[in-house]
Amino acid sequence: MSDFYFRRHGLQLMAALMVCPLLSCMEVESVVCPSGLICGPGLRCAVTQDICIETPCGDGLIQEGEACDDGNVIDNDGCNSTCTSDETCGNGVEDPHEVCDDRNTQSGDACSADCLSMEVCGNGYLDVAKGEKCDDGNTKSGDNCSADCRSTEFCGNDYQDVAKGEKCDDGNTESGDGCSADCRSTESCGNGYLDVATGEKCDDSNTQSGDGCSADCRSTEFCGNGYQDLATGETCDDGNTKSDDGCSADCRSTEICGNGYIDAVKGEKCDNGNTLDGDGCSANCRSNETCGNGYTDFSVGEQCDDGNTTSGDGCSPDCKTAGIECGNGQLDPGEQCDDGDTINENECLNTTCVWARCGDGVAATEATNVAIKEECDDMGESLHCDLDCTLAYCGDRVVNSVRGEECDTGGESGETRTCTKHCYISRCGDGYVNTAANERCDDRNADRCGTCSSTCSRPIDATQAHGSIQACNGSELRDGETFVLDDGVRSISFEFTSDGTDQDQETTKYIVRRASDSAQDVAAAIKDKINELNDLQLLDIRAFEAPEDDRKVKLLHLLKTSLGNQRIVESVRSISFVVEGMSGGMAGDCPRDMGCVSSADCAPGLSCNTSGVCQ
Numbered sequence: 001m002s003d004f005y006f007r008r009h010g011l012q013l014m015a016a017l018m019v020c021p022l023l024s025c026m027e028v029e030s031v032v033c034p035s036g037l038i039c040g041p042g043l044r045c046a047v048t049q050d051i052c053i054e055t056p057c058g059d060g061l062i063q064e065g066e067a068c069d070d071g072n073v074i075d076n077d078g079c080n081s082t083c084t085s086d087e088t089c090g091n092g093v094e095d096p097h098e099v100c101d102d103r104n105t106q107s108g109d110a111c112s113a114d115c116l117s118m119e120v121c122g123n124g125y126l127d128v129a130k131g132e133k134c135d136d137g138n139t140k141s142g143d144n145c146s147a148d149c150r151s152t153e154f155c156g157n158d159y160q161d162v163a164k165g166e167k168c169d170d171g172n173t174e175s176g177d178g179c180s181a182d183c184r185s186t187e188s189c190g191n192g193y194l195d196v197a198t199g200e201k202c203d204d205s206n207t208q209s210g211d212g213c214s215a216d217c218r219s220t221e222f223c224g225n226g227y228q229d230l231a232t233g234e235t236c237d238d239g240n241t242k243s244d245d246g247c248s249a250d251c252r253s254t255e256i257c258g259n260g261y262i263d264a265v266k267g268e269k270c271d272n273g274n275t276l277d278g279d280g281c282s283a284n285c286r287s288n289e290t291c292g293n294g295y296t297d298f299s300v301g302e303q304c305d306d307g308n309t310t311s312g313d314g315c316s317p318d319c320k321t322a323g324i325e326c327g328n329g330q331l332d333p334g335e336q337c338d339d340g341d342t343i344n345e346n347e348c349l350n351t352t353c354v355w356a357r358c359g360d361g362v363a364a365t366e367a368t369n370v371a372i373k374e375e376c377d378d379m380g381e382s383l384h385c386d387l388d389c390t391l392a393y394c395g396d397r398v399v400n401s402v403r404g405e406e407c408d409t410g411g412e413s414g415e416t417r418t419c420t421k422h423c424y425i426s427r428c429g430d431g432y433v434n435t436a437a438n439e440r441c442d443d444r445n446a447d448r449c450g451t452c453s454s455t456c457s458r459p460i461d462a463t464q465a466h467g468s469i470q471a472c473n474g475s476e477l478r479d480g481e482t483f484v485l486d487d488g489v490r491s492i493s494f495e496f497t498s499d500g501t502d503q504d505q506e507t508t509k510y511i512v513r514r515a516s517d518s519a520q521d522v523a524a525a526i527k528d529k530i531n532e533l534n535d536l537q538l539l540d541i542r543a544f545e546a547p548e549d550d551r552k553v554k555l556l557h558l559l560k561t562s563l564g565n566q567r568i569v570e571s572v573r574s575i576s577f578v579v580e581g582m583s584g585g586m587a588g589d590c591p592r593d594m595g596c597v598s599s600a601d602c603a604p605g606l607s608c609n610t611s612g613v614c615q
Contacts, residue, residue, distance in 0.1 A: 047071030465585030474517030488563030561588030
């Protein structure tokens with residue numbers, strides 16, 4: 001016994017021994033404790049607890065096999081009841097208040113630093129070292145803590161909570177970046193979600209026109225919305241339902257002669273789809289080429305037309321003969337002018353003695369009166385002549401629809417936010433970079449795919465996705481543990497096995513591991529297996545040894561495409577096995593039939609053809 005024991009209890013023991021002969025019922029081997037408690041044969045007194053003990057634990061002396069001895073056999077007082085633990089976390093003994101003890105006070109090794117958690121999701125303990133963001137005591141999603149404890153299930157935490165209805169989560173709550181502010185939309189047309197931030201006016205869950213929402217979700221397909229819906233038969237749409245402004249009230253006509261539509265507000269009497277004379281409709285659509293309609297149709301032999309078919313009024317009933325001698329230099333009744341010359345290109349037409357006017361088919365190039373002088377006159381708009389009888393060219397500030405012009409603000413020097421120097425209405429997605437409209441790029445589509453943002457304000461460099469896998473020792477791996485690589489087209493599962501006879505399956509490939517393998521050996525096996533599939537053209541991902549750490553395998557998508565940005569899903573339990581998902585891929589993601597300017601815009605397997613379409 002310790003000196004402390006004798007100093008404290010010596011007198012009591014001596015008194016007890018003096019009394020002992022008087023106790024006729026007590027055996028010789030029995031011991032009397034200071035409190036008067038009698039301990040029978042083979043037992044002894046605990047130092048600080050009034051009980052008899054069979055083992056040295058509780059005698060106050062630390063002996064072989066004991067970690068401590070505080071003179072009692074009580075737990076939770078700094079020495080447990082068997083004297084095998086000083087009841088501190090990290091001593092390798094799992095005490096009653098602990099759920100584990102792995103001989104250290106470090107987290108991340110299946111036992112937390114305070115020995116209160118085995119570091120598994122669903123135990124109600126937040127294991128930050130294991131990457132947990134929450135732990136509500138279960139492995140169910142939809143209750144503000146995901147099934148894997150990696151998400152508190154709110155939009156903007158960079159984790160896609162499918163159970164909460166999220167379609168994406170890019171780590172923020174801003175729209176216009178490929179994921180809507182509420183994480184309910186990937187901001188692509190046809191997903192049934194109205195993405196106002198990307199310019200959508202509608203979204204009916206498809207990319208077909210003619211159903212009340214255009215294929216690009218930019219129009220609700222009604223006349224007057226400023227968007228030309230070809231699928232509904234519109235030939236124009238200037239944002240209103242008024243005629244006589246270059247687009248008819250029903251959006252069916254660009255109000256030019258020869259389009260097959262009679263634009264009465266423009267003075268048309270007919271329109272048979274061309275600008276030729278002699279076919280029942282004049283080249284300027286002003287006459288149905290019948291005598292008596294008040295319009296002199298020279299192309300069908302008329303010399304006059306006074307609006308009737310009666311005689312004696314200066315024009316014969318068949319309109320073939322004028323009753324007045326034009327060209328005699330005298331202003332006769334019915335004549336507007338008569339200059340007596342043979343020049344037909346001045347102010348007075350020498351065949352009809354009427355003042356030259358724009359649209360009469362005679363170019364008054366010799367006129368001295370600037371109000372009458374013309375550069376051309378094709379009896380209407382043509383490829384070479386504008387409606388005001390000036391020579392037509394892009395930049396003349398006159399919109400010539402026959403030439404295909406949609407606008408004209410002065411060409412090269414007059415380019416504006418709404419009109420390009422090529423005389424086309426400026427639109428993001430038209431393939432032309434209009435700097436006046438603050439465009440910095442234009443990949444011939446207004447979708448978020450390709451090498452230009454959906455608003456044509458940000459160029460996107462085509463880049464390859466990359467990621468990594470850090471291996472662990474072979475002894476830390478278990479048969480059946482897997483990781484999955486996805487190149488955006490194909491998804492392949494890699495499964496670890498100690499059985500070298502396992503045969504690769506179509507979507508499952510085996511990596512043989514041995515318990516004696518180092519992390520470097522496992523990394524090399526992973527790299528070789530991935531590159532084997534790449535060589536067989538089964539996976540567009542290449543693997544490389546990381547120069548800074550030979551336990552790590554670096555992954556590189558061989559194509560420049562955002563479709564390569566894929567998570568690496570793994571089931572390996574070892575915390576030493578760490579994956580970094582594929583990320584950083586940009587562009588190369590436009591689907592078939594989408595506009596493009598180069599093959600860098602198109603998804604893998606497609607290229608940009610000469611028409612500027614991914615095929």
